[in-house]
Amino acid sequence: MGGTTNAAIPEPGPGEELLPFLERVGEVFTVFDAQDSGCWSAGVRLGERPWFIKTALTKAAEESLARARALHAAVRHPVIVPLEQVLLVGGRAVHVMPWRDGQVLYHPTTTTRPDRTHPDHPLARFRALPLPQAQRAVDEILDAHLAVEAAGFVAVDLYDGALLYDFTGQRMSLCDLDEYRPGPFTVPGERLPGSARFMAPEEHRHGALITTRTSVHALGRTARLLLDAGDHEKRWRGTPAQLAVLRRATDPDPARRHPSVRTWSPTGMPPRRLFQRRGEAAPAGEGAALHVPPRGVRAPGGRAAGPHGRVETLRPQRGAGAAVVLVR
16 A cells, blocks of 8 residues: 555654654644544645545444445546545555545434434535525436446445535535445345435345345435435425436335436436436536446546546556555
8 A cells, every 4th residue: 555656645654653643744624533434534634735534443444445445446436535545554544535625414423413404404404405506416426326337336325424515616525435336246244334214125135136226226315315305205396207206216126216327317318417407508528428438437448537538547556455546
């Protein structure tokens, strides 16, 4: 493990512990040390640039971060906060990612479960946004999952705690996608990790088959919960046609759902246009989106299609097993 030529964070010294190391090389401006995921994370500023640092404290969390490295090695998309560097500090893998402004729409800890309905809560604030703004954010989530699906991964543990929204910049980001994994696969234990509000029935059954139809369910639940005016799914803000699409996407029977994220559509349009209003112009560069490799999906030769079909190189760290460093 280690940095790149233009590494975000310098290499630690022998035997250095993580927090003293970060305090030595930069300014630690926030610490998240009560996460129910078993991870420890912090924000650190080096010069003018802030970074998000994350490491595992438990065996289960180490396995989750290894899955995250595999996902980031295969997928790069503007909405997904990228993994830029992996360090080894105190014998543990440490992920280095760009810091993005915004608020996680739900942030549970080991001691608190915030009230989503409080007017000041990020999720309540999101639900109070003008509908076109909220719909664009949901479209961005769907667009990112086109790349996830095309790379052969299934969404696991997608919930409001993985949604980071910048209310000032009106930008949605996806973070902490640590349970995504290649599919199809079968549930190895009693159930998969995740929030019951977002999970498909098959995720609760040992040995059940998990496929892209499970991703469709997770995305359907995400759209349903984000685009309702309240927390009880009684105040849908979209159209009846959109709601009908979501009902099919979240059908308890996987066979009755859309077979994939790419085919999820009320009229055959790309999924990322599901909530785009009639007559609204597509974002610049999206007109050819179906004629180029999906954003972030590996192309031959270890390259990946970047935003609007541009190609970015993904250079894995040599000799580091599953650990990778991604470089623009």
